[in-house]
Amino acid sequence: MAAEVLRNANICVDLFDSMPSVGRKFLMAGKGGMNITHSEEIDHFISRYSTGKQFLEPYILDFTPNKLREWLSDLGIETFVGSSGRVFPIEMKAAPLLRLWLHRLRSMGVKFYMRHKWVGWSIDNKITLTFSTSNGAINNEYDAVLLALGGASWPKLGSTGEWTSVLIDNGVTFSPFKSSNCGFDATLSEYFTNKYAGHPLKPVTLSFINSSGCCFTKQGELMFTQNGIEGGLMYGFSHLLTDHIEQFGFATIYLDLLPHLSLTDMETRLGKSQGKLSFTNYLRKQLGLDAMKTALLWETFSQTDLSSKKMLCAAIKNLPLKLLSSRPIAEAISSSGGINFEALDENLMIKSIPGVFCAGEMLNWDAPTGGYLLTACFSTGRAAALGVLKRFNSFSQIE
């Protein structure tokens, strides 16, 4: 995005990436259906950024989800709004978008250099970047540099976070990367995970009470894994849960396994006797509770806990699940942490290194899935490029 803004202003752009091709994580984001932005009202949209809301606001207001959709349409990619309000390209995938976009950037004159890993620099009047390549180290000199090196999740796609030491050595303040939009290890038996890993748990309502007593509740879908639990609903809570686990060593979430039924409805339905039905069949017939949800009850409660209908209903409405740790950052959809906003000016230039700008997930903001991640990357990419242009304009006025 930054390259496009700069080329449109007739600035020469060299684009380097350590990987053999660009946009590997972008392509991965398109695998299960590329959720590129969200259609909700802009104030709500901005409120989703748990870290960095205030800092990001002007950049997102300048390049809103609607403007992003117009930009995509101009590129030849039409989008649609899904039932959840999420916005997707009609083809759902990232590959056609990336193909068209790279074609446009190349024809505009952006020069691409792959397998060029930025490893350091020397900064004088100009900025000399050092790249490690298969032919050894090379140095290139620039008037401005825009870093968009990503966070630290899925490092095999290129964003390894190895660059942090170079910036920290230059006095840039940085918050350590942590897993975000991630799964969690939970106390579930091997029997349960062997049988139900990969199965969705839906619909459920998840509640979490933080250490200040605030209760957060949301309905959605979860998925059991070999180690615990993940899925869209979990991702939305991940920053709260990660912080809590860091502080207390574990976190307990509460699941309502039948959110569409009230306690009274359930008790009435269980008024009918079990007769010759097995417990699982009885719960399925009377409440619509599937075998996996019943198995989850047995994971958590003893026969005595479930001995009365009142206790059984309460258990189904409020099933505790203990989470022990977040899954490693290499498995997370995104990372929180990164360059602190205090280190940057309003044009996303590093205050202590004039001429060097930053954008994307390498900055210290965090958001749930829902198209918020890519939108912030596009907006900050554009804003940082406009910052480069302002800097060049101010020089030409002096000259």
Ligand SMILES: Cc1cc2nc3c(=O)[nH]c(=O)nc-3n(C[C@H](O)[C@H](O)[C@H](O)COP(=O)(O)OP(=O)(O)OC[C@H]3O[C@@H](n4cnc5c(N)ncnc54)[C@H](O)[C@@H]3O)c2cc1C
């Ligand atoms: C499985 C998955 C699904 C996702 N789904 C969605 C989704 O549906 N919607 C959404 O909004 N977001 C989604 N995301 C998140 C989104 O893809 C990222 O937030 C976004 O790609 C970050 O963009 P970026 O440009 O900041 O960094 P990246 O896309 O990580 O790009 C950084 C680039 O910098 C390069 N690089 C790093 N270090 C160096 C170096 N030293 N020298 C040279 N090059 C270097 C890397 O090779 C990489 O190409 C998903 C992520 C994953 C992993």
